[in-house]
Amino acid sequence: DVKVTQSSRYLVKRTGEKVFLECVQDMDHENMFWYRQDPGLGLRLIYFSYDVKMKEKGDIPEGYSVSREKKERFSLILESASTNQTSMYLCASSFLGSGDEQFFGPGTRLTVL
Amino acid sequence: GNSVTQMEGPVTLSEEAFLTINCTYTATGYPSLFWYVQYPGEGLQLLLKATKADDKGSNKGFEATYRKETTSFHLEKGSVQVSDSAVYFCALSVYDNYGQNFVFGPGTRLSVLP
Numbered sequence: 001d002v003k004v005t006q007s008s009r010y011l012v013k014r015t016g017e018k019v020f021l022e023c024v025q026d027m028d029h030e031n032m033f034w035y036r037q038d039p040g041l042g043l044r045l046i047y048f049s050y051d052v053k054m055k056e057k058g059d060i061p062e063g064y065s066v067s068r069e070k071k072e073r074f075s076l077i078l079e080s081a082s083t084n085q086t087s088m089y090l091c092a093s094s095f096l097g098s099g100d101e102q103f104f105g106p107g108t109r110l111t112v113l
Numbered sequence: 114g115n116s117v118t119q120m121e122g123p124v125t126l127s128e129e130a131f132l133t134i135n136c137t138y139t140a141t142g143y144p145s146l147f148w149y150v151q152y153p154g155e156g157l158q159l160l161l162k163a164t165k166a167d168d169k170g171s172n173k174g175f176e177a178t179y180r181k182e183t184t185s186f187h188l189e190k191g192s193v194q195v196s197d198s199a200v201y202f203c204a205l206s207v208y209d210n211y212g213q214n215f216v217f218g219p220g221t222r223l224s225v226l227p
Contacts, residue, residue, distance in 0.1 A: 102157075
């Protein structure tokens with residue numbers, strides 16, 4: 001079974017802190033994605049990566065950065081957390097083909113106080 | 114551009130009722146279509162998919178048929194169970210001028226009452 005794991009299920013941080021969310025997949029997928037999910041807004045794409053050291057901005061990249069140093073690992077960084085970044089963060093991965101589905105991790109619920 | 118529209122719900126049904134969740138799409142190329150399900154407190158899981166016109170995806174009693182003529186991929190189940198209570202997302206994947214593009218609908222919350 002494909003597995004996508006995220007470093008934490010729940011995280012509480014303070015405003016201004018630097019926050020790292022890590023995601024690891026074990027199926028040699030080229031693509032990796034970070035989304036945030038908020039009530040009434042669905043999934044919104046923050047960043048994605050189609051190869052090591054490659055990254056592309058999604059729909060809402062402001063306030064976030066990413067790092068992909070190894071194929072299996074994709075990190076989301078909040079440089080200075082703010083309360084409006086309180087959300088559920090979902091990581092996903094997929095092969096490159098358009099017929100290939102995304103596999104999701106369990107999510108990290110981040111609360112910024 | 115590429116987009117997915119689905120009924121937002123919430124949808125509330127009694128156990129054993131028939132379920133339809135409508136999904137329509139627009140795409141600049143030839144998309145693959147997906148339904149994902151999200152149970153409370155979890156990430157999204159693939160429920161079913163179809164990669165070309167007239168394909169039918171099916172899983173766990175759910176079905177959806179890729180209808181190119183109506184640009185639709187409606188999800189159906191003949192008899193829902195309480196355990197089907199979840200949020201359902203319609204999605205597409207397509208290659209366009211900007212590369213591979215995944216688009217998700219807003220999700221439909223389904224509650225099934227015993």
